[in-house]
Amino acid sequence: xxxxxxxxxxxxxxxxxxxxxxxxxxxxxxxxxxxxxxxxxxxxxxxxxxxxxxxxxxxxxxxxxxxxxxxxxxxxxxxxxxxxxxxxxxxxxxxxxxxxxxxxxxxxxxxxxxxxxxxxxxxxxxxxxxxxxxxxxxxxxxxxxxxxxxxxxxxxxxxxxxxxxxxxxxxxxxxxxxxxxxxxxxxxxxxxxxxxxxxxxxxxxxxxxxxxxxxxxxxxxxxxxxxxxxxxxxxxxxxxxxxxxxxxxxxxxxxxxxxxxxxxxxxxxxxxxxxxxxxxxxxxxxxxxxxxxxxxxxxxxxxxxxxxxxxxxxxxxxxxxxxxxxx
Amino acid sequence: xxxxxxxxxxxxxxxxxxxxxxxxxxxxxxxxxxxxxxxxxxxxxxxxxxxxxxxxxxxxxxxxxxxxxxxxxxxxxxxxxxxxxxxxxxxxxxxxxxxxxxxxxxxxxxxxxxxxxxxxxxxxxxxxxxxxxxxxxxxxxxxxxxxxxxxxxxxxxxxxxxxxxxxxxxxxxxxxxxxxxxxxxxxxxxxxxxxxxxxxxxxxxxxxxxxxxxxxxxxxxxxxxxxxxxxxxxxxxxxxxxxxxxxxxxxxxxxxxxxxxxxxxxxxxxxxxxxxxxxxxxxxxxxxxxxxxxxxxxxxxxxxxxxxxxxxxxxxxxxxxxxxxxxxxxxxxxxxxxxxxxxxxxxxxxxxxxxxxxxxxxxxxxxxxxxxxxxxxxxxxxxxxxxxxxxxxxxxxxxxxxxxxxxxxxxxxxxxxxxxxxxxxxxxxxxxxxxxxxxxxxxxxxxxxxxxxxxxxxxxxxxxxxxxxxxxxxxxxxxxxxxxxxxxxxxxxxxxxxxxxxxxxxxxxxxx
Numbered sequence: 027x028x029x030x031x032x033x034x035x036x037x038x039x040x041x042x043x044x045x046x047x048x049x050x051x052x053x054x055x056x057x058x059x060x061x062x063x064x065x066x067x068x069x070x071x072x073x074x075x076x077x078x079x080x081x082x083x084x085x086x087x088x089x090x091x092x093x094x095x096x097x098x099x100x101x102x103x104x105x106x107x108x109x110x111x112x113x114x115x116x117x118x119x120x121x122x123x124x125x126x127x128x129x130x131x132x133x134x135x136x137x138x139x140x141x142x143x144x145x146x147x148x149x150x151x152x153x154x155x156x157x158x159x160x161x162x163x164x165x166x167x168x169x170x171x172x173x174x175x176x177x178x179x180x181x182x183x184x185x186x187x188x189x190x191x192x193x194x195x196x197x198x199x200x201x202x203x204x205x206x207x208x209x210x211x212x213x214x215x216x217x218x219x220x221x222x223x224x225x226x227x228x229x230x231x232x233x234x235x236x237x238x239x240x241x242x243x244x245x246x247x248x249x250x251x252x253x254x255x256x257x258x259x260x261x262x263x264x265x266x267x268x269x270x271x272x273x274x275x276x277x278x279x280x281x282x283x284x285x286x287x288x289x290x291x292x293x294x295x296x297x298x299x300x301x302x303x304x305x306x307x308x309x310x311x312x313x314x315x316x317x318x319x320x321x322x323x324x325x326x327x328x329x330x331x332x333x334x335x336x337x338x339x340x341x342x343x344x345x346x347x348x349x350x351x352x353x
Numbered sequence: 354x355x356x357x358x359x360x361x362x363x364x365x366x367x368x369x370x371x372x373x374x375x376x377x378x379x380x381x382x383x384x385x386x387x388x389x390x391x392x393x394x395x396x397x398x399x400x401x402x403x404x405x406x407x408x409x410x411x412x413x414x415x416x417x418x419x420x421x422x423x424x425x426x427x428x429x430x431x432x433x434x435x436x437x438x439x440x441x442x443x444x445x446x447x448x449x450x451x452x453x454x455x456x457x458x459x460x461x462x463x464x465x466x467x468x469x470x471x472x473x474x475x476x477x478x479x480x481x482x483x484x485x486x487x488x489x490x491x492x493x494x495x496x497x498x499x500x501x502x503x504x505x506x507x508x509x510x511x512x513x514x515x516x517x518x519x520x521x522x523x524x525x526x527x528x529x530x531x532x533x534x535x536x537x538x539x540x541x542x543x544x545x546x547x548x549x550x551x552x553x554x555x556x557x558x559x560x561x562x563x564x565x566x567x568x569x570x571x572x573x574x575x576x577x578x579x580x581x582x583x584x585x586x587x588x589x590x591x592x593x594x595x596x597x598x599x600x601x602x603x604x605x606x607x608x609x610x611x612x613x614x615x616x617x618x619x620x621x622x623x624x625x626x627x628x629x630x631x632x633x634x635x636x637x638x639x640x641x642x643x644x645x646x647x648x649x650x651x652x653x654x655x656x657x658x659x660x661x662x663x664x665x666x667x668x669x670x671x672x673x674x675x676x677x678x679x680x681x682x683x684x685x686x687x688x689x690x691x692x693x694x695x696x697x698x699x700x701x702x703x704x705x706x707x708x709x710x711x712x713x714x715x716x717x718x719x720x721x722x723x724x725x726x727x728x729x730x731x732x733x734x735x736x737x738x739x740x741x742x743x744x745x746x747x748x749x750x751x752x753x754x755x756x757x758x759x760x761x762x763x764x765x766x767x768x769x770x771x772x773x774x775x776x777x778x779x780x781x782x783x784x785x786x787x788x789x790x791x792x793x794x795x796x797x798x799x800x801x802x803x804x805x806x807x808x809x810x811x812x813x814x815x816x817x818x819x820x821x822x823x824x825x826x827x828x829x830x831x832x833x834x835x836x837x838x839x840x841x842x843x844x845x846x847x848x849x850x851x852x853x854x855x856x857x858x859x860x861x862x863x864x865x
Contacts, residue, residue, distance in 0.1 A: 212718045212726040215711050222706045229663055229701055230769065231687040231719040292707045 030284040033335045034299040037282075037328070041306045048314045059122045061187035065309070067194070073305030074193035075100070075252035077298065079272055080279035081197075081204055082245030084297045087280050089151035089238050090263030090289030096249035096276060098160025099134050100269030103127040103250035104257030105167040116180035124183070128250045134160070135246025139239035157273070164265035184258030193255045196230050200248065205294050207292040214292075217241065241278060275304050282332050303332065361517055361549045362438075367406055367416035375403040380575045382568055384518065389540060389550045391564035391581070394742055395593055395649055395814045399573040400553055404520055407551075408440050409433035414539065421517070439511035443523040446449075447507055449496035454478035456495050457510045464528070481513045482506075485539045497774045501532035508539065512548070519543060520551045525559055537563050555650045557586060557853075569593055586853035590648070594816045594849070615639035616674075617779050618808045619691070621660060623669030629655035632668050633834040635827065637777060637808045642799060644810040644823025644840060646848050653812045654696055657779045660810070661693035662686040682812065687720055690776035694766050694783060696812070698759070702766045705755040709745065710736050712754050712765050717772045739768035744794060760791030778802065779810040784818065805812035816845050830854060 045052040045065065055064040079096045086093045110123035134156060141152035186192040209212030219227045220234045227234050257263045269297070281287060282303055283296025307328055311321050334340050362384040363790045369377040378397045384390050394400050405411045407418065409427030418425055420436055427433040430440065435658050447456045454475045455462075463473040478491040495503060504524060511519055521540075525533050540550055540563060551561060554560055560567065561581060569576040569592045576592045577584075577673050615638040625632030630652035637643050645653045660671065662680035671678045673689045680686055686693070703712055714732050715798035721727070727735075734748045745766040747757075754765055763783060780799065784792040799822060813819050819826060823840040828851045836851050 210726065211723050212721075213723040215707070215715075216719065216723050218707060219704045219711070219715055222704045223700075225701050226695075226704055227697060227715070227719075229661075229683050229693065230685045230716045232715070233684070233719070233722075263670075 028092075029297060030336070031293070031296055033332060034282055034284065034296060034303060037332045038299055038303050040307060041303065041310055041328070045306070045310055045313055050137045052313070060189065062190055065190065065313075068307050069302065069305050070194045071191040071208060073301050074197040074308070075255050075269070076192075076272060076275045076279060076304055077197045077201055077301035078248045079245075079269075079276040080253040080283075080297045080301045081201060081247030081275040081294065082241075083216055083273075084280050084283070084285055084292050084294060085204070085208070085241040086149070086245045087285055088217050088276075088289055088292035089173050089241055090221050090224070090285070091238065092153065092277065093138060093242060093243070093245045093249075094150065094273050095134070095138060095156035095160055096252075097269040097272045098157050098164065098246060099131050099246050099249040100253030100256060100272060101164040101263075101265050102134070102167065103131050103162055103253030104263040105164040105173065105265050106130055107180070107254055108173040108257055108263035109167055111175045111177050112181055113176070115177050120177045120180040122348040123180070124254055127254060128247055131246045131250030131304055132243050133254075135243035136239070138246065139242035142242060143235040143238040161265060164263075164268075168263055168265045170265070172262055172264050174259060180258050182258070182260055184255040184260075193259070196251065196255070200251065201294065201298060204244075208294075213237075213240075217276075218291055222291075276301075282329065282336075284336060303328075358386055360384055361421055362407065363419045364403075364407065365417050365419075365760070367403070367413045367418070369402060369406060369411055369413050375573055377406070377573045379416070380570065380573070381578075382407075382575070383578075384549045384551055386517070386549050387544055387547045387568070388565040389544055389552055389563050391560045391567040392551060392553050392570070393560065393567050393589065393593055394570035394576075398570040398698045401522070402573075403570065404440070404522060404551070404553070406518060407433070407518075408438055411802065421761070437515055437517035438520065439514065439516045439518070440520040441504070441507045441511050441524060442523065447495055447503060447510070449503075450494065450570070452492050452494050453482075453489060453506055454491035455500070456506055457481055457491070459510070459512050461514070477513070478509070481509045485509060485512070485542060485643065487539075501528050501535070504528065504532075504536070508536075512543065516548060518549045518551065522553045523555070524552075525554055525556065533559065542674075553815055555648065557589070557648070561586070587849055590853050591845075593648075594814065615641060615806065615808075618674065619660070620672040621669060624659055624666050624671060625668045626655065626664055626666050629664065629832065630659065630829075631833045635660075637810060637832070639776070639808050640803050640806045641808045641825065642803045642811055642823045642840075644819035644826040645810065645829060646816055646852065647829030648825055648852060649814065650804050650832075650847075651829040651852075652834075653829055654781055655832070656829065656834075657693060657781050657810060657812060660686070661691055661779055662695065684720075687716065687773065690774075691779065692716070692770035692773060692775035692777070693779040694770055695779060696782035696785065698762055698766060703754045703762055706753060708751050708753055709740070709757075709765055710750040711787055713739060713750075713772060715770050720773065735772055739771060741767055742771075743779050743798070758787075760787035763787050763791065763795065775807065777808040777810065779812075781812045782814065783811075784813060784815070816848055820845050820848060828852060 049065065052065040055062055055067065079100070082096065083093060106127040107123035110126055111119050138153050138156060141147045141155065142149050182192055184193055188195060208217065216237055217231055219232060220237050224234055253269055256268050279300030280297050281300070283293055283300035285292040285296060307325055311324060316324050360383040364380065364382040367380045380399070380403060382403060390536050392400050392403065402411065406413050409430050409432050412426070412428065425436060427436065434473065442794060451459070457478045458474050463470040463477060466472065475491045482489065482491065485505065485508065487509065489498065495506060524536060528536060542863050544550055553565060562583045566578070566580050568578045569589065571593060581789055617636050618639045619637045621633065621635045623632040623634065633656065645656065647653050659666045662682050662685055666680065671680055678685065678689050699705060704715065710732060713736050714727055718727055739745070740748045740750070745761050745764045745768065754762060757765065767783065783795050799811060803809055811819065811822055820840065820843060826838045826848060827834060828836040828838065828848060830852055838847065
């Protein structure tokens with residue numbers, strides 16, 4: 027597993043170095059009003075929603091599934107909390123709104139789990155339903171408007187600082203929690219087992235339905251938290267654009283991190299690296315001033331390069347490294 | 354069968370090895386024009402490998418294939434087909450959404466002005482269908498027709514090219530009696546036209562009805578070639594199943610020493626599932642090894658899966674310790690102390706990409722639920738114990754199960770269930786495809802377990818093994834339990850007799 031993380035690490039280092047060359051102050055950190063600022067902090071902060079969603083996606087993919095609805099779920103979370111908060115500036119209202127939003131997200135996750143585990147629908151189709159319908163639900167909640175709020179407690183989630191941006195702290199907390207829960211309990215092993223061989227797992231007595239249900243709920247809750255961050259950061263809920271295409275970034279992050287779309291073994295560290303690469307890439311595009319019209323091409327090239335060096339065929343071609351570095 | 358013309362296919366000294374398995378060893382095979390030739394053998398005997406060697410899917414490591422007297426070495430099924438060898442596989446490999454005519458001529462459509470000439474195509478397809486006496490509209494879409502007709506269309510596709518050799522791999526497994534008769538009629542038409550037909554089927558009645566000659570394989574070696582009329586069922590089955598006495602250590606002593614008067618542990622009455630196995634009664638006592646004997650497709654595995662709840666029974670009930678057990682799935686069986694080691698190690702047994710450790714504790718962990726993980730120490734103790742007890746190699750708990758040999762994989766699967774300390778252990782073909790040493794170890798383990806009071810249901814295609822190891826033998830034929838024999842006094846011959854169904858002709862078999 028450690029070996030598989032080498033290439034993502036190299037890619038990340040290369041991107042960071044490129045930024046350093048273009049912007050010598052990129053690595054500089056400064057403390058202002060008890061908060062940490064700098065290029066690296068920005069990368070982490072802007073990457074927090076993607077990382078969160080990618081964590082949920084990792085577990086879903088490990089069970090041979092995929093969740094396309096996370097972007098829409100993120101939009102719903104933002105919409106529900108902002109509509110609930112309205113013009114209020116009370117922390118209580120903000121927390122109630124966020125709790126409502128996350129509860130709804132958990133329900134949406136149950137729905138996905140029901141379609142996949144209960145009805146046996148292919149995950150890509152099952153979650154496509156909510157991917158398209160979810161934006162509609164968010165539009166209904168916001169009545170088609172961009173809902174703006176002015177709530178200081180709510181603003182903390184996406185834009186606040188406790189030395190580091192709160193968004194970073196939340197996503198790292200979730201990362202730690204997932205790592206702890208999946209690796210300290212048997213959940214991780216059972217998820218992998220279901221992903222590698224569902225039938226063998228069933229015959230060994232694994233409750234694969236429950237496991238699959240769990241990961242979809244978890245993915246939806248992660249998406250909900252990410253949605254709250256996105257909306258809190260701009261103090262507004264935009265049903266159309268919040269979390270747009272973020273499912274693609276999340277899937278990419280998982281794949282770059284070395285978790286196979288065929289399910290089975292997964293790597294949370296890999297997903298963390300993947301999410302950082304995606305975000306650094308986006309940042310790099312701005313810092314080195316890539317023309318907007320070729321931004322996507324530039325991103326695609328980097329992603330393809332990282333995926334290629336991880337492909338079995340390419341690795342076989344590069345296997346002369348194995349001689350020098352026995353694993 | 355007077356003096357025959359020279360064989361159209363001749364294979365000499367064919368050997369082929371896959372990693373860890375010798376699939377074929379020095380096999381000779383000949384196929385004459387105008388005959389239906391049955392290829393016989395149990396699972397893993399090398400039938401499919403031989404067919405795939407003939408049709409260019411595999412290249413033999415050594416040996417020579419010749420077609421109509423000329424040496425050939427096909428590197429793809431396409432080349433073989435071009436040379437006149439067409440194959441129809443068990444599963445219908447056609448496109449249900451295309452028309453019958455398109456399916457028959459897919460890839461070789463008549464062309465006109467750079468496009469497909471549909472009217473010529475329909476005409477050509479109709480000719481082919483008429484040749485085998487199938488009267489369906491070539492323009493109708495294939496999916497509208499029942500599986501049996503689709504199978505016939507597959508044959509039409511196979512003979513639409515100039516076909517000298519037609520390979521039919523289990524063509525009857527999803528057909529009913531009438532459809533089988535229709536298929537046989539077509540096979541006879543083609544045979545009389547001079548096509549050499551290679552036929553694989555597990556149904557002895559069908560083999561005896563249609564074939565002129567047969568070749569028997571066992572464990573990748575040629576056992577014999579006979580004219581069908583000259584070999585009776587008993588001899589055939591004995592050849593297929595093998596009787597390599599004395600190849601393994603003496604296990605029978607242990608079986609004698611055991612007393613089998615334990616209390617009844619599991620009792621099935623009227624348990625059955627439509628299309629899988631007819632309702633049967635079965636009692637298994639603690640400390641007893643019950644053997645299941647029968648040919649492939651006789652319902653051995655199906656019976657085991659019902660007992661374990663892997664499939665739902667539609668009739669009957671299971672009692673454990675005299676109390677009814679609601680078998681809603683494997684979990685309820687496991688909770689009642691029943692374990693099932695599947696014959697399909699890779700597909701239904703092991704989780705190949707996980708480590709030995711994870712595979713060993715999987716069933717126990719699953720029973721506990723994910724919130725109550727086994728501690729690292731417990732796991733290590735269990736793993737160490739079973740790695741040693743079963744002599745699993747490499748003895749590295751972190752090795753991925755995928756990398757182990759077949760015998761060691763089987764032991765890991767066994768160990769997974771032993772960890773749960775089952776009261777009834779169902780072993781489906783636990784010794785298939787593994788080397789002789791591991792085989793003896795597993796057999797000894799089974800007797801040792803029984804001596805400790807575990808009930809074992811032992812399924813194996815190798816009759817010798819079943820007879821040697823079992824206290825009681827349940828014989829299955831055609832998805833029915835037909836007899837129960839006392840293992841200590843039964844010989845292989847007696848079981849073979851039962852499986853063969855005596856000399857009396859069986860009623861026409863209906864499969865579906």
